[in-house]
Amino acid sequence: MKKIVLGILSVIFASYLIAQEGAKKHQFIGVDKCKTCHKTEKQGKQVAIWEASKHAQAFATLKSEESIKIAKEKGIAKAPHEAPECLKCHASGYDLVGDTTLVGPKFAVEHGVQCETCHGAGGDYKTKKIMESREESIKNGMKAILVADGTAEKQCRTCHNEESPTFKGFNFEEQWKKIAHPVPAG
Ligand code: HEC
Ligand code: HEC
Ligand code: HEC
Ligand code: HEC
Numbered sequence: 175m176k177k178i179v180l181g182i183l184s185v186i187f188a189s190y191l192i193a194q195e196g197a198k199k200h201q202f203i204g205v206d207k208c209k210t211c212h213k214t215e216k217q218g219k220q221v222a223i224w225e226a227s228k229h230a231q232a233f234a235t236l237k238s239e240e241s242i243k244i245a246k247e248k249g250i251a252k253a254p255h256e257a258p259e260c261l262k263c264h265a266s267g268y269d270l271v272g273d274t275t276l277v278g279p280k281f282a283v284e285h286g287v288q289c290e291t292c293h294g295a296g297g298d299y300k301t302k303k304i305m306e307s308r309e310e311s312i313k314n315g316m317k318a319i320l321v322a323d324g325t326a327e328k329q330c331r332t333c334h335n336e337e338s339p340t341f342k343g344f345n346f347e348e349q350w351k352k353i354a355h356p357v358p359a360g
Contacts, residue, residue, distance in 0.1 A: 200315035201297030202267045204281035208289045208296065211305070220355040224289065227353050232264040232286030244339045263333040266291040292329060293317055321350065 205221065212220040224230055235241060236255035245254040254260040261268045261283075267290075268283045270276045278297065290296055299305060299314040312318050319326045327346040334344040 198315075199276055200295035200299075201276050201278050202270065202281045202290050202295045203278040203297050203300060204290075205285050205288050206280045207278070207300060211302065212289075216358065218355055218357040220289070223353070223355040229287035229291075229353065230285065233261075233284050234286070236260050236264050248339070263287075263338065267295075287333075292319065326350070 205224070209221045211217060213222070233255065236257075237253075241254040241260070245252075245257060245260065248259070250257045250259055258269065265283045265286050266288060267277055267281060271283060276295070294315045294317040297315070299311040299316045304310045304314050308316075317329070319329050321327070327350075330346060330349065331344065334349070335341065
């Protein structure tokens with residue numbers, strides 16, 4: 175009897191742990207941390223490619239005259255760079271700032287749409303050993319996005335859609351070419 179009860183309890187405990195893992199939140203560590211290992215020509219210069227992209231400007235854009243006008247027309251009371259209605263697609267982690275368990279010291283909302291916006295908060299996958307294995311990285315919070323299976327396009331469209339006040343359509347093949355940042359072969 176005791177054994178059966180223990181058995182049942184451990185099954186319940188195991189499913190509790192699995193549920194916790196599914197809901198586990200990871201810390202945003204910021205672009206500068208990714209830079210350590212994604213900077214050189216050989217690595218693929220992902221950080222330089224991102225810096226040259228509009229995604230790096232997405233927060234700054236919210237301070238422009240155009241943004242202030244759009245927000246006013248929508249009846250948004252706050253300045254656009256402080257309004258969740260705009261920040262939700264123009265930045266990451268803006269709602270977590272101040273919570274040091276979820277936002278590291280190097281993280282900046284000002285970085286706009288950055289590495290972790292697409293790849294997931296890096297606090298637990300950032301070590302070399304974990305990063306070298308895609309499977310381990312995903313277990314530790316990296317999002318399983320790929321161009322090949324359509325999951326990347328699906329993610330783009332969570333922001334590139336009609337809810338964007340300036341939306342003019344989204345052609346994935348064309349837009350992906352502008353921001354692609356592959357690891358060079360060989
Ligand atoms: C300590 C070094 C290190 C740090 C820090 C690091 N990475 Fe990596 N990352 C690697 C290595 C090594 C690989 C595997 C080889 C490669 O693809 O360059 C990798 C691979 C990746 C991949 C491809 C994963 C796959 O298999 O599909 C992504 C995406 C990635 N890193 C994103 C990030 C992001 C975002 C950050 C910051 C939050 C970051 N990395 C921080 C070393 C690092
Ligand atoms: C979290 C929201 C978000 C996600 C996810 C996202 N984007 Fe963006 N993207 C933006 C915002 C916001 C801008 C506008 C930035 C600005 O101009 O200030 C933008 C701008 C761009 C631009 C520049 C547009 C131009 O005409 O110059 C390209 C290209 C782009 N995104 C491609 C992509 C692709 C490809 C994906 C998916 C792999 C993607 N984006 C995912 C929010 C997002
Ligand atoms: C707008 C979304 C977006 C942003 C921002 C972004 N990435 Fe990616 N990244 C992707 C997608 C989608 C892929 C998957 C490409 C594929 O299917 O091979 C990818 C692939 C990668 C890879 C693997 C490349 C390969 O050839 O294996 C690395 C490494 C990487 N990203 C690092 C970064 C780093 C570092 C940053 C920030 C400087 C960053 N990414 C910013 C969407 C993004
Ligand atoms: C659903 C996601 C989403 C929301 C919400 C959103 N944006 Fe954007 N924003 C984007 C994307 C994606 C782009 C780039 C492509 C486009 O124009 O759709 C963009 C582009 C812009 C641009 C044009 C930048 C340029 O280079 O021309 C401005 C200005 C802007 N957004 C302001 C705002 C303001 C202000 C708000 C809040 C009232 C807001 N956005 C809310 C996703 C969003």
